[in-house]
Amino acid sequence: MSSQNINSESQAPPRTPLSDEQRRFLDSALRVNQAGELAATLIYTAQTPPVVKAHPHLRSLMKHMYDQEAGHFKTFNELLAKHRVRPTAMYPVWQAAASVLGWTTGMMGREAAMACTEAVETEIGNHYNGQVRELFRWMQELKDKGEELDPELKVLIDDIKRIRDEELEHLDHALENDAKEAKPYEPITDIIRYGCRSAIWISERV
Template sequence: MASPRPLWQPLRHCQRSLLAQAQQPLQARFLSSTTPAPASLAAASSSSSNANPNTSNTSNTSNAQQQQQPPPPKPKKPLTPAQQAFLSSALRVNQAGELAATLIYTAQTPPLVAREPHLRPLMRHMYEQEAGHLSTFNTLIAKHRVRPTALYPLWSVMATGLGWTTAVMGREAAMACTEAVETEIGGHYNSQIRALLEMVGEWEAEGYEVGGEFRELIGTLRRIRDEELEHLDHAVEHDAKKAEPHWLLTGVIRAGCRGAIWVSERV
Protein backbone atom coordinates (compact mmCIF):
# COMPACT_ATOMS: atom_id res chain seq x y z
CA MET A 1 0.00 0.00 0.00
CA ALA A 2 1.53 3.35 -1.03
CA SER A 3 2.30 5.83 1.69
CA PRO A 4 0.02 8.84 1.77
CA ARG A 5 1.30 12.09 0.14
CA PRO A 6 2.26 14.67 2.80
CA LEU A 7 -0.05 17.66 2.96
CA TRP A 8 2.78 20.18 3.09
CA GLN A 9 4.07 19.33 -0.41
CA PRO A 10 1.17 20.99 -2.33
CA LEU A 11 1.53 24.02 -0.10
CA ARG A 12 5.24 24.27 -0.85
CA HIS A 13 4.57 23.96 -4.60
CA CYS A 14 2.03 26.73 -4.43
CA GLN A 15 4.39 28.94 -2.42
CA ARG A 16 7.16 28.52 -4.99
CA SER A 17 4.77 29.46 -7.79
CA LEU A 18 3.68 32.63 -6.03
CA LEU A 19 7.27 33.64 -5.29
CA ALA A 20 8.23 33.13 -8.92
CA GLN A 21 5.38 35.34 -10.08
CA ALA A 22 6.25 38.07 -7.56
CA GLN A 23 9.93 38.14 -8.54
CA GLN A 24 9.34 38.19 -12.28
CA PRO A 25 8.73 41.97 -12.68
CA LEU A 26 11.86 42.84 -10.67
CA GLN A 27 13.98 40.49 -12.80
CA ALA A 28 12.46 41.97 -15.94
CA ARG A 29 13.43 45.49 -14.88
CA PHE A 30 16.95 44.40 -13.99
CA LEU A 31 17.36 42.64 -17.33
CA SER A 32 16.08 45.67 -19.25
CA SER A 33 18.70 47.86 -17.62
CA THR A 34 21.44 45.51 -18.69
CA THR A 35 20.11 44.79 -22.16
CA PRO A 36 22.82 45.44 -24.81
CA ALA A 37 22.51 48.75 -26.69
CA PRO A 38 21.48 48.79 -30.33
CA ALA A 39 24.18 48.09 -32.86
CA SER A 40 24.45 51.71 -34.04
CA LEU A 41 24.97 53.03 -30.52
CA ALA A 42 27.42 50.30 -29.72
CA ALA A 43 29.40 51.09 -32.83
CA ALA A 44 29.55 54.80 -32.00
CA SER A 45 30.61 54.04 -28.48
CA SER A 46 33.23 51.63 -29.71
CA SER A 47 34.63 54.09 -32.24
CA SER A 48 34.88 56.89 -29.68
CA SER A 49 36.54 54.63 -27.15
CA ASN A 50 38.97 53.32 -29.78
CA ALA A 51 39.98 56.83 -30.86
CA ASN A 52 43.45 57.98 -29.85
CA PRO A 53 42.98 59.90 -26.53
CA ASN A 54 46.41 61.48 -26.77
CA THR A 55 45.55 63.16 -30.08
CA SER A 56 42.31 64.63 -28.71
CA ASN A 57 43.92 65.89 -25.52
CA THR A 58 46.87 67.37 -27.39
CA SER A 59 44.54 69.22 -29.77
CA ASN A 60 42.46 70.65 -26.92
CA THR A 61 45.58 71.70 -24.99
CA SER A 62 47.05 73.38 -28.07
CA ASN A 63 43.83 75.33 -28.73
CA ALA A 64 43.62 76.43 -25.11
CA GLN A 65 47.24 77.60 -25.15
CA GLN A 66 46.65 79.54 -28.36
CA GLN A 67 43.62 81.26 -26.83
CA GLN A 68 45.39 82.10 -23.55
CA GLN A 69 48.74 83.14 -25.03
CA PRO A 70 48.99 86.98 -25.02
CA PRO A 71 50.08 88.77 -28.17
CA PRO A 72 53.78 89.61 -28.38
CA PRO A 73 54.63 92.99 -26.81
CA LYS A 74 55.15 95.93 -29.09
CA PRO A 75 58.65 97.44 -29.21
CA LYS A 76 59.33 100.73 -27.47
CA LYS A 77 60.81 103.52 -29.53
CA PRO A 78 63.86 105.19 -27.97
CA LEU A 79 63.71 108.93 -27.44
CA THR A 80 65.46 111.10 -29.96
CA PRO A 81 68.01 113.64 -28.66
CA ALA A 82 65.45 116.42 -29.25
CA GLN A 83 62.80 114.57 -27.23
CA GLN A 84 65.24 113.90 -24.42
CA ALA A 85 66.18 117.59 -24.34
CA PHE A 86 62.51 118.59 -24.26
CA LEU A 87 61.71 116.31 -21.33
CA SER A 88 64.76 117.47 -19.40
CA SER A 89 63.90 121.14 -19.88
CA ALA A 90 60.25 120.48 -18.95
CA LEU A 91 61.18 118.85 -15.65
CA ARG A 92 63.76 121.54 -14.91
CA VAL A 93 61.41 124.48 -15.49
CA ASN A 94 58.53 122.79 -13.69
CA GLN A 95 60.65 122.27 -10.61
CA ALA A 96 61.77 125.90 -10.69
CA GLY A 97 58.20 127.14 -11.13
CA GLU A 98 56.87 125.11 -8.22
CA LEU A 99 59.73 126.33 -6.02
CA ALA A 100 58.81 129.93 -6.87
CA ALA A 101 55.12 129.26 -6.13
CA THR A 102 55.83 127.87 -2.67
CA LEU A 103 58.03 130.87 -1.85
CA ILE A 104 55.39 133.35 -3.08
CA TYR A 105 52.72 131.84 -0.84
CA THR A 106 55.15 131.58 2.08
CA ALA A 107 55.96 135.29 1.81
CA GLN A 108 52.35 136.35 1.23
CA THR A 109 50.74 134.51 4.12
CA PRO A 110 51.99 136.43 7.22
CA PRO A 111 51.10 140.01 6.16
CA LEU A 112 47.93 138.92 4.36
CA VAL A 113 46.55 136.74 7.16
CA ALA A 114 47.44 139.37 9.77
CA ARG A 115 44.89 141.72 8.18
CA GLU A 116 42.42 139.10 6.94
CA PRO A 117 42.52 135.97 9.15
CA HIS A 118 39.71 134.30 7.23
CA LEU A 119 42.15 133.74 4.34
CA ARG A 120 44.41 131.46 6.39
CA PRO A 121 42.74 128.16 5.29
CA LEU A 122 42.86 129.19 1.63
CA MET A 123 46.51 130.21 1.78
CA ARG A 124 47.42 126.99 3.58
CA HIS A 125 45.51 124.92 1.01
CA MET A 126 47.25 126.54 -1.96
CA TYR A 127 50.67 126.34 -0.32
CA GLU A 128 50.27 122.64 0.51
CA GLN A 129 49.32 121.83 -3.07
CA GLU A 130 52.32 123.76 -4.39
CA ALA A 131 54.59 121.98 -1.92
CA GLY A 132 53.24 118.65 -3.20
CA HIS A 133 53.96 119.71 -6.78
CA LEU A 134 57.51 120.67 -5.83
CA SER A 135 58.06 117.31 -4.12
CA THR A 136 56.84 115.51 -7.25
CA PHE A 137 59.27 117.30 -9.54
CA ASN A 138 62.12 116.95 -7.06
CA THR A 139 61.58 113.19 -7.26
CA LEU A 140 61.41 113.19 -11.08
CA ILE A 141 64.50 115.39 -11.37
CA ALA A 142 66.50 112.99 -9.22
CA LYS A 143 65.09 109.85 -10.86
CA HIS A 144 65.91 110.94 -14.40
CA ARG A 145 69.14 112.73 -13.45
CA VAL A 146 68.07 116.08 -14.83
CA ARG A 147 70.15 119.08 -13.91
CA PRO A 148 68.15 121.69 -11.97
CA THR A 149 68.25 125.28 -13.10
CA ALA A 150 71.40 127.16 -12.18
CA LEU A 151 69.31 130.22 -11.27
CA TYR A 152 67.76 128.73 -8.14
CA PRO A 153 69.13 131.47 -5.86
CA LEU A 154 67.88 134.26 -8.14
CA TRP A 155 64.37 132.79 -8.51
CA SER A 156 64.18 132.28 -4.77
CA VAL A 157 64.93 135.91 -4.02
CA MET A 158 62.60 137.24 -6.70
CA ALA A 159 59.68 134.95 -5.73
CA THR A 160 59.98 135.87 -2.06
CA GLY A 161 60.11 139.58 -2.88
CA LEU A 162 57.10 139.32 -5.23
CA GLY A 163 55.00 137.51 -2.64
CA TRP A 164 55.79 139.89 0.20
CA THR A 165 55.32 143.04 -1.90
CA THR A 166 51.93 142.07 -3.30
CA ALA A 167 50.68 140.96 0.13
CA VAL A 168 51.65 144.33 1.65
CA MET A 169 49.76 146.06 -1.16
CA GLY A 170 46.59 144.29 -0.05
CA ARG A 171 44.39 141.28 -0.64
CA GLU A 172 43.44 142.33 -4.17
CA ALA A 173 47.07 142.72 -5.23
CA ALA A 174 48.06 139.40 -3.65
CA MET A 175 45.25 137.64 -5.48
CA ALA A 176 46.12 139.42 -8.72
CA CYS A 177 49.64 138.04 -8.32
CA THR A 178 48.22 134.53 -7.99
CA GLU A 179 45.99 135.12 -11.00
CA ALA A 180 48.91 136.22 -13.17
CA VAL A 181 51.29 133.45 -12.07
CA GLU A 182 48.75 130.66 -12.39
CA THR A 183 47.61 131.90 -15.80
CA GLU A 184 51.13 131.54 -17.15
CA ILE A 185 51.83 128.29 -15.34
CA GLY A 186 48.55 126.73 -16.51
CA GLY A 187 49.26 127.67 -20.11
CA HIS A 188 52.79 126.33 -19.82
CA TYR A 189 51.57 122.96 -18.55
CA ASN A 190 49.04 122.82 -21.37
CA SER A 191 51.78 123.29 -23.97
CA GLN A 192 53.84 120.50 -22.38
CA ILE A 193 50.89 118.13 -22.34
CA ARG A 194 50.11 118.83 -26.00
CA ALA A 195 53.73 118.13 -26.98
CA LEU A 196 53.76 114.84 -25.07
CA LEU A 197 50.45 113.73 -26.57
CA GLU A 198 51.83 114.42 -30.04
CA MET A 199 54.76 112.11 -29.24
CA VAL A 200 52.35 109.41 -28.07
CA GLY A 201 50.26 109.74 -31.23
CA GLU A 202 53.30 109.40 -33.47
CA TRP A 203 54.60 106.34 -31.62
CA GLU A 204 51.24 104.58 -31.69
CA ALA A 205 50.81 105.34 -35.41
CA GLU A 206 54.20 103.71 -36.05
CA GLY A 207 53.25 100.62 -34.05
CA TYR A 208 55.39 101.31 -30.99
CA GLU A 209 54.40 100.75 -27.38
CA VAL A 210 54.01 103.75 -25.06
CA GLY A 211 55.34 102.86 -21.64
CA GLY A 212 53.29 103.20 -18.49
CA GLU A 213 55.80 105.61 -17.00
CA PHE A 214 55.32 108.02 -19.89
CA ARG A 215 51.54 107.90 -19.57
CA GLU A 216 51.87 108.43 -15.83
CA LEU A 217 53.91 111.58 -16.47
CA ILE A 218 51.15 112.96 -18.70
CA GLY A 219 48.58 112.17 -16.01
CA THR A 220 50.72 113.92 -13.39
CA LEU A 221 51.03 117.05 -15.51
CA ARG A 222 47.28 117.13 -16.07
CA ARG A 223 46.56 116.83 -12.37
CA ILE A 224 49.01 119.58 -11.44
CA ARG A 225 47.71 121.85 -14.20
CA ASP A 226 44.16 121.44 -12.92
CA GLU A 227 45.23 122.32 -9.38
CA GLU A 228 47.06 125.40 -10.62
CA LEU A 229 43.95 126.53 -12.49
CA GLU A 230 41.98 125.93 -9.31
CA HIS A 231 44.25 128.50 -7.61
CA LEU A 232 43.48 130.88 -10.44
CA ASP A 233 39.76 130.48 -9.78
CA HIS A 234 40.29 131.10 -6.05
CA ALA A 235 42.16 134.31 -6.81
CA VAL A 236 39.41 135.63 -9.07
CA GLU A 237 36.79 134.73 -6.47
CA HIS A 238 38.71 136.80 -3.90
CA ASP A 239 38.72 140.04 -5.92
CA ALA A 240 41.89 139.69 -7.98
CA LYS A 241 40.25 141.79 -10.69
CA LYS A 242 39.82 144.68 -8.26
CA ALA A 243 43.54 145.26 -7.88
CA GLU A 244 44.64 148.72 -9.02
CA PRO A 245 45.99 148.96 -11.64
CA HIS A 246 45.06 145.37 -12.49
CA TRP A 247 46.24 145.36 -16.08
CA LEU A 248 49.65 146.75 -15.20
CA LEU A 249 50.22 144.54 -12.18
CA THR A 250 49.21 141.30 -13.88
CA GLY A 251 50.97 142.27 -17.13
CA VAL A 252 54.31 142.83 -15.40
CA ILE A 253 54.05 139.61 -13.39
CA ARG A 254 53.07 137.54 -16.41
CA ALA A 255 55.96 138.95 -18.44
CA GLY A 256 58.33 138.09 -15.60
CA CYS A 257 56.97 134.53 -15.47
CA ARG A 258 57.45 134.04 -19.21
CA GLY A 259 61.03 135.30 -18.96
CA ALA A 260 61.77 133.01 -16.01
CA ILE A 261 60.31 130.02 -17.87
CA TRP A 262 62.38 130.74 -20.98
CA VAL A 263 65.62 131.09 -19.02
CA SER A 264 65.01 128.06 -16.76
CA GLU A 265 64.39 125.80 -19.75
CA ARG A 266 67.90 126.58 -20.97
CA VAL A 267 70.04 127.38 -17.93
Protein backbone atom coordinates in the same frame (compact mmCIF):
# COMPACT_ATOMS: atom_id res chain seq x y z
CA MET B 1 55.12 81.30 -17.66
CA SER B 2 51.86 80.41 -19.38
CA SER B 3 51.49 80.46 -23.15
CA GLN B 4 48.81 83.13 -22.71
CA ASN B 5 51.32 85.47 -21.00
CA ILE B 6 53.93 84.74 -23.67
CA ASN B 7 51.45 85.54 -26.42
CA SER B 8 50.32 88.76 -24.74
CA GLU B 9 53.95 89.88 -24.32
CA SER B 10 54.77 89.06 -27.93
CA GLN B 11 51.74 91.02 -29.12
CA ALA B 12 52.55 94.13 -27.04
CA PRO B 13 53.72 97.12 -29.11
CA PRO B 14 57.49 97.73 -28.92
CA ARG B 15 58.55 100.58 -26.64
CA THR B 16 60.61 103.24 -28.36
CA PRO B 17 63.36 105.13 -26.50
CA LEU B 18 63.29 108.91 -26.57
CA SER B 19 65.09 110.69 -29.36
CA ASP B 20 67.76 113.25 -28.48
CA GLU B 21 65.29 116.04 -29.25
CA GLN B 22 62.63 114.51 -27.02
CA ARG B 23 65.15 114.00 -24.25
CA ARG B 24 66.12 117.67 -24.42
CA PHE B 25 62.45 118.68 -24.30
CA LEU B 26 61.81 116.48 -21.27
CA ASP B 27 64.90 117.77 -19.46
CA SER B 28 63.95 121.41 -20.00
CA ALA B 29 60.29 120.78 -19.12
CA LEU B 30 61.09 119.12 -15.81
CA ARG B 31 63.72 121.73 -14.97
CA VAL B 32 61.24 124.58 -15.55
CA ASN B 33 58.43 122.82 -13.70
CA GLN B 34 60.56 122.23 -10.62
CA ALA B 35 61.74 125.85 -10.60
CA GLY B 36 58.20 127.13 -11.03
CA GLU B 37 56.86 125.06 -8.15
CA LEU B 38 59.73 126.22 -5.95
CA ALA B 39 58.79 129.82 -6.76
CA ALA B 40 55.12 129.16 -6.01
CA THR B 41 55.86 127.81 -2.53
CA LEU B 42 58.01 130.84 -1.76
CA ILE B 43 55.42 133.29 -3.07
CA TYR B 44 52.72 131.84 -0.82
CA THR B 45 55.12 131.64 2.13
CA ALA B 46 55.85 135.36 1.83
CA GLN B 47 52.26 136.41 1.05
CA THR B 48 50.50 134.48 3.77
CA PRO B 49 51.46 136.44 6.93
CA PRO B 50 50.31 139.90 5.76
CA VAL B 51 47.26 138.55 3.91
CA VAL B 52 46.06 136.41 6.82
CA LYS B 53 46.75 139.18 9.33
CA ALA B 54 44.39 141.49 7.44
CA HIS B 55 41.94 138.74 6.39
CA PRO B 56 41.96 135.86 8.91
CA HIS B 57 39.23 134.01 7.02
CA LEU B 58 41.73 133.39 4.19
CA ARG B 59 44.06 131.33 6.38
CA SER B 60 42.65 127.98 5.24
CA LEU B 61 42.66 128.98 1.56
CA MET B 62 46.26 130.21 1.67
CA LYS B 63 47.31 127.01 3.46
CA HIS B 64 45.42 124.86 0.94
CA MET B 65 47.14 126.53 -2.02
CA TYR B 66 50.55 126.39 -0.34
CA ASP B 67 50.12 122.69 0.52
CA GLN B 68 49.25 121.86 -3.09
CA GLU B 69 52.27 123.79 -4.37
CA ALA B 70 54.52 122.02 -1.87
CA GLY B 71 53.16 118.71 -3.17
CA HIS B 72 53.88 119.77 -6.75
CA PHE B 73 57.42 120.77 -5.78
CA LYS B 74 57.98 117.37 -4.14
CA THR B 75 56.69 115.60 -7.26
CA PHE B 76 59.07 117.45 -9.57
CA ASN B 77 62.01 116.99 -7.21
CA GLU B 78 61.39 113.25 -7.44
CA LEU B 79 61.01 113.39 -11.23
CA LEU B 80 64.27 115.32 -11.62
CA ALA B 81 66.05 112.63 -9.62
CA LYS B 82 64.34 109.78 -11.53
CA HIS B 83 65.14 111.21 -14.96
CA ARG B 84 68.58 112.55 -13.93
CA VAL B 85 67.82 116.15 -14.81
CA ARG B 86 69.83 118.95 -13.24
CA PRO B 87 67.97 121.90 -11.69
CA THR B 88 68.24 125.30 -13.34
CA ALA B 89 71.42 127.24 -12.60
CA MET B 90 69.12 130.21 -11.87
CA TYR B 91 67.76 128.51 -8.75
CA PRO B 92 69.12 131.10 -6.25
CA VAL B 93 67.85 133.99 -8.39
CA TRP B 94 64.33 132.54 -8.63
CA GLN B 95 64.33 131.89 -4.88
CA ALA B 96 65.05 135.54 -4.15
CA ALA B 97 62.72 136.88 -6.84
CA ALA B 98 59.78 134.73 -5.70
CA SER B 99 60.19 135.75 -2.07
CA VAL B 100 60.33 139.44 -3.01
CA LEU B 101 57.30 139.11 -5.29
CA GLY B 102 55.31 137.32 -2.61
CA TRP B 103 56.20 139.80 0.12
CA THR B 104 55.53 142.83 -2.09
CA THR B 105 52.13 141.70 -3.34
CA GLY B 106 51.17 140.47 0.12
CA MET B 107 51.96 143.85 1.65
CA MET B 108 49.95 145.55 -1.11
CA GLY B 109 46.86 143.73 0.10
CA ARG B 110 44.59 140.79 -0.58
CA GLU B 111 43.62 141.94 -4.07
CA ALA B 112 47.23 142.36 -5.19
CA ALA B 113 48.18 138.97 -3.74
CA MET B 114 45.31 137.37 -5.63
CA ALA B 115 46.21 139.26 -8.81
CA CYS B 116 49.70 137.79 -8.46
CA THR B 117 48.17 134.30 -8.21
CA GLU B 118 45.99 134.98 -11.23
CA ALA B 119 48.94 136.13 -13.34
CA VAL B 120 51.26 133.32 -12.30
CA GLU B 121 48.68 130.57 -12.68
CA THR B 122 47.57 131.86 -16.09
CA GLU B 123 51.12 131.52 -17.40
CA ILE B 124 51.77 128.22 -15.64
CA GLY B 125 48.49 126.76 -16.87
CA ASN B 126 49.38 127.69 -20.45
CA HIS B 127 52.86 126.25 -19.96
CA TYR B 128 51.58 122.91 -18.65
CA ASN B 129 49.00 122.73 -21.44
CA GLY B 130 51.82 123.05 -23.96
CA GLN B 131 53.73 120.21 -22.33
CA VAL B 132 50.69 117.95 -22.28
CA ARG B 133 50.02 118.64 -25.97
CA GLU B 134 53.61 117.81 -26.86
CA LEU B 135 53.62 114.56 -24.89
CA PHE B 136 50.30 113.51 -26.42
CA ARG B 137 51.79 114.22 -29.85
CA TRP B 138 54.61 111.80 -29.07
CA MET B 139 52.10 109.16 -28.05
CA GLN B 140 50.06 109.60 -31.21
CA GLU B 141 53.10 109.43 -33.48
CA LEU B 142 54.22 106.20 -31.85
CA LYS B 143 50.72 104.75 -31.98
CA ASP B 144 50.57 105.50 -35.70
CA LYS B 145 53.77 103.49 -36.12
CA GLY B 146 52.50 100.62 -33.98
CA GLU B 147 54.89 101.49 -31.15
CA GLU B 148 54.34 102.53 -27.54
CA LEU B 149 55.62 105.28 -25.23
CA ASP B 150 57.46 104.29 -22.08
CA PRO B 151 54.87 103.71 -19.29
CA GLU B 152 56.79 106.13 -17.04
CA LEU B 153 56.04 108.93 -19.48
CA LYS B 154 52.35 108.05 -19.38
CA VAL B 155 52.52 108.51 -15.62
CA LEU B 156 54.31 111.84 -16.18
CA ILE B 157 51.50 113.04 -18.44
CA ASP B 158 48.95 112.18 -15.75
CA ASP B 159 51.04 114.01 -13.12
CA ILE B 160 51.31 117.14 -15.25
CA LYS B 161 47.59 117.11 -16.05
CA ARG B 162 46.71 116.76 -12.36
CA ILE B 163 49.10 119.55 -11.35
CA ARG B 164 47.82 121.78 -14.15
CA ASP B 165 44.25 121.32 -12.94
CA GLU B 166 45.24 122.23 -9.39
CA GLU B 167 47.05 125.34 -10.62
CA LEU B 168 43.93 126.39 -12.54
CA GLU B 169 41.94 125.82 -9.35
CA HIS B 170 44.19 128.42 -7.71
CA LEU B 171 43.40 130.78 -10.58
CA ASP B 172 39.70 130.34 -9.85
CA HIS B 173 40.27 131.04 -6.15
CA ALA B 174 42.14 134.24 -7.04
CA LEU B 175 39.31 135.49 -9.24
CA GLU B 176 36.75 134.63 -6.54
CA ASN B 177 38.76 136.74 -4.10
CA ASP B 178 38.79 139.96 -6.12
CA ALA B 179 42.05 139.62 -8.04
CA LYS B 180 40.71 142.02 -10.66
CA GLU B 181 40.09 144.68 -7.99
CA ALA B 182 43.85 145.08 -7.42
CA LYS B 183 45.19 148.59 -7.89
CA PRO B 184 46.80 148.97 -10.37
CA TYR B 185 45.54 145.67 -11.83
CA GLU B 186 46.98 145.68 -15.34
CA PRO B 187 50.52 146.81 -14.45
CA ILE B 188 50.71 144.19 -11.68
CA THR B 189 49.51 141.29 -13.80
CA ASP B 190 51.34 142.36 -16.97
CA ILE B 191 54.68 142.65 -15.15
CA ILE B 192 54.23 139.31 -13.37
CA ARG B 193 53.13 137.48 -16.52
CA TYR B 194 56.07 138.88 -18.48
CA GLY B 195 58.39 137.90 -15.64
CA CYS B 196 57.01 134.36 -15.63
CA ARG B 197 57.50 133.99 -19.38
CA SER B 198 61.06 135.27 -19.09
CA ALA B 199 61.83 132.93 -16.19
CA ILE B 200 60.43 129.97 -18.14
CA TRP B 201 62.48 130.85 -21.22
CA ILE B 202 65.68 131.21 -19.21
CA SER B 203 65.15 128.08 -17.10
CA GLU B 204 64.54 125.98 -20.19
CA ARG B 205 68.04 126.84 -21.35
CA VAL B 206 70.15 127.42 -18.24
